[in-house]
Amino acid sequence: xxxxxxxxxxxxxxxxxxxxxxxxxxxxxxxxxxxxxxxxxxxxxxxxxxxxxxxxxxxxxxxxxxxxxxxxxxxxxxxxxxxxxxxxxxxxxxxxxxxxxxxxxxxxxxxxxxxxxxxxxxxxxxxxxxxxxxxxxxxxxxxxxxxxxxxxxxxxxxxxxxxxxxxxxxxxxxxxxxxxxxxxxxxxxxxxxxxxxxxxxxxxxxxxxxxxxxxxxxxxxxxxxx
Numbered sequence: 408x409x410x411x412x413x414x415x416x417x418x419x420x421x422x423x424x425x426x427x428x429x430x431x432x433x434x435x436x437x438x439x440x441x442x443x444x445x446x447x448x449x450x451x452x453x454x455x456x457x458x459x460x461x462x463x464x465x466x467x468x469x470x471x472x473x474x475x476x477x478x479x480x481x482x483x484x485x486x487x488x489x490x491x492x493x494x495x496x497x498x499x500x501x502x503x504x505x506x507x508x509x510x511x512x513x514x515x516x517x518x519x520x521x522x523x524x525x526x527x528x529x530x531x532x533x534x535x536x537x538x539x540x541x542x543x544x545x546x547x548x549x550x551x552x553x554x555x556x557x558x559x560x561x562x563x564x565x566x567x568x569x570x571x572x573x574x575x576x577x578x579x580x581x582x583x584x585x586x587x588x589x590x591x592x593x594x595x596x597x598x599x600x601x602x603x604x605x606x607x608x609x610x611x612x613x614x615x616x617x618x619x620x621x622x623x624x625x626x627x628x629x630x631x632x633x
Contacts, residue, residue, distance in 0.1 A: 420515065423506040427535075427563065430506050432514070439515060441482060441507065443562050449553075451519055454484030456591060456616040456624035457553060461488045463614055463626055464549040464589040465495065472496030473548035476581065478536035480507050483520030485553060490523035498528045499547070503535040537569050540577040549587045550578055557592030557625070558599040570599060575606035585633040595625040603629040 415436040422431045428444040440450040449457075464475065475495055477485050480502035489498050502508055508531060510516040511524055523529055532539065536554050555561040558570040568574045570590075578588055588608065590599070595613050603611045608629035615623040 421506065421510065423504075425504060425506065427503060427565075430504050432506070432510055432516070434515070439482065439519075443504075446556075446562055448556070448562065449481050451482050451484075451516075453618070454482070454488075454519075456626060457481070457484035458488040459614060459616060460551045460553055460589050460591045460626050461485050461492070463628055464551050464587045465492060467587045467610075467628065467630065468548055470548055470585075475499070475549040475551055476501060476545075476547045478539075478550070478552045479503065479554045480511060480520070480531070481553060483511055483516055483523065485551060486523045486529070487519065487521040489551075490521070490526045490529060496528065497530070497547075498523075498526070499530045499532055499545075501532040501534050501536045501539050503533070505533060508533060535565075537566060537574065540569075540574070540581055543581065546581055546583050547586060548583055549589065550582060551589045551591075552578075553591035557594060558590065558596050558602075558627070560593060570602060572602075572606060575602060575608070579606065579608065579631050582631040584631060586631045588627075588629045588631070590627040592625045592627060594622045596627070599627055603627065607632065 417433040417435045420432045431442040433440045438451045441448045474497035477500040480500050511520045610630040614626045617623050
């Protein structure tokens with residue numbers, strides 16, 4: 408879990424119990440943090456890798472007005488970056504925690520999603536991403552997934568399947584031919600690269616983003632065969 412040493416003491420802004428357990432919004436100095444069941448998820452200190460998640464997928468697409476599914480909403484960096492790019496067509500974001508949606512609609516995280524929830528291209532899906540990928544018939548040109556600290560470091564056991572054969576098959580089924588899968592990770596994962604290739608994805612690669620301390624953040628990229 409990322410170290411919080413040397414930072415101001417955290418102040419709890421809101422705490423909710425939901426169907427997936429406890430989710431907490433904390434403020435630490437000028438920054439906000441989301442904690443799920445005691446596990447640090449993300450904060451507002453540096454959104455470079457979350458923005459890269461969106462930009463790297465868009466740069467791989469040549470179709471006009473491509474659609475994207477972002478999972479999940481988090482602190483809003485990914486969604487804000489997508490909404491700031493006029494090339495995107497439909498922008499859907501899947502978020503299972505109603506509290507997080509509330510913190511953007513009527514709370515302090517709205518400053519970080521920068522009004523993106525009011526963009527007419529944006530649709531907020533209050534749903535569990537894993538269940539949605541397994542059940543929907545919707546298809547997208549890009550899936551940009553950031554619901555865990557990475558494939559090797561999931562928030563809960565229910566998310567583990569997303570990164571295995573069944574979950575990756577569901578992700579591929581939600582992509583149009585030639586579509587791009589981008590997965591954020593708190594560290595690069597060679598095992599996940601192998602899993603992507605084993606699942607039939609092509610053009611598998613990893614972009615790394617240096618952080619102040621520790622191993623770099625990573626965005627894993629892969630393409631569904633045309």
